[in-house]
Amino acid sequence: MTLSFYLPKWLKYSISIAFTTFITLSGIYAQQAKSSSEINLYSSRHYDTDKRLYSDFENKTGIKIRRIEDKADALINRITAEGDNSPADILITVDAGRLWAADQLGLFQPTHSKLLNSVIPRNLRHPDGHWFGFSTRARVIFYDKKRIGDPPRSYLALADTKYKGLVCTRSSSNIYMLSLMSNIIERLGEEAAKDWAAGVWNNRARYPEGGDTDQLRGIASGQCGIAIANTYYFARALRKKVRNLSGKTNNIGIIFPNQNSTGTHINISGAGILTKSPNRANAIKFLEYLASKKAQTYFAAGNDEYPVLKGAAPNTNIVKLGAFKSDNLDLTIYGKNQALAQRLYDEVGYR
Numbered sequence: 001m002t003l004s005f006y007l008p009k010w011l012k013y014s015i016s017i018a019f020t021t022f023i024t025l026s027g028i029y030a031q032q033a034k035s036s037s038e039i040n041l042y043s044s045r046h047y048d049t050d051k052r053l054y055s056d057f058e059n060k061t062g063i064k065i066r067r068i069e070d071k072a073d074a075l076i077n078r079i080t081a082e083g084d085n086s087p088a089d090i091l092i093t094v095d096a097g098r099l100w101a102a103d104q105l106g107l108f109q110p111t112h113s114k115l116l117n118s119v120i121p122r123n124l125r126h127p128d129g130h131w132f133g134f135s136t137r138a139r140v141i142f143y144d145k146k147r148i149g150d151p152p153r154s155y156l157a158l159a160d161t162k163y164k165g166l167v168c169t170r171s172s173s174n175i176y177m178l179s180l181m182s183n184i185i186e187r188l189g190e191e192a193a194k195d196w197a198a199g200v201w202n203n204r205a206r207y208p209e210g211g212d213t214d215q216l217r218g219i220a221s222g223q224c225g226i227a228i229a230n231t232y233y234f235a236r237a238l239r240k241k242v243r244n245l246s247g248k249t250n251n252i253g254i255i256f257p258n259q260n261s262t263g264t265h266i267n268i269s270g271a272g273i274l275t276k277s278p279n280r281a282n283a284i285k286f287l288e289y290l291a292s293k294k295a296q297t298y299f300a301a302g303n304d305e306y307p308v309l310k311g312a313a314p315n316t317n318i319v320k321l322g323a324f325k326s327d328n329l330d331l332t333i334y335g336k337n338q339a340l341a342q343r344l345y346d347e348v349g350y351r
């Protein structure tokens, strides 16, 4: 005989309700505890492989990732507009020049992590931990192998008059072009950088149009003999179907510039913890996770980039492009020289 046998029906009913309520409430509280363990990620990335990156972190830590994905400038405006009430913990975007500009708006707070400082080379992160580079890309020279027998082997050579009417680039106001110019200012000095810009502009095959993929398409279509673009745009066309480019890459050669001098200009995909981050401890965990071997592979492969962690292998399409020496310049220079870079482009009429 069980105890319940002696209980009046109404009491049994009450106990049953109380028990059910307890179970339900436990569930709700558990849910609440779980959902307060979260981070809000504002990201300008949108790669399928990132889903694995996020779910792996969630499974490992129990910290839920909420994502807002948009263009970098839209995210920066949004964080600024949200002000003190911003739920954003982390901003992920590309180009040290852009991260620097976001930092100038006061968006980032310092992060002191022994792990991040030991994994990420010093020149690829902000000196006080406002942002960190998690993968790199190189800005290189592509050329039409059928037309150009003697391609430029340095950035400086792009300004050589023998390439008149051949060179395609995107607009000078684009952040990649500003960061490249910032590098050139640092390496060659202001005067030489201005002369360089004038020379490249005079060598243009057309007025700047489109993104990096459009510069590569320009070679494929015969409109451009030489183009400047980031490595991952070419690697992507080797890996998957890119309209008006895939299948037409056989005649496109690649030069990693400045191999006999300062090394090829590189940039980063990076992230930093935001000043108003409500989940700071979780955000640090996420950044440290991004520096782990497994995450490095996902993160870099998503956009055909190079991992920053020594020993993490880049994907095969990027390996096919070849090994190279990269410029080890401190990337904060891309921010510090940014305004001057735009002014010099403007002064020579580089649109």
Ligand SMILES: [Fe+2]
Pocket (backbone or CB within 6 Å): 230
């Ligand atoms: Fe890009």
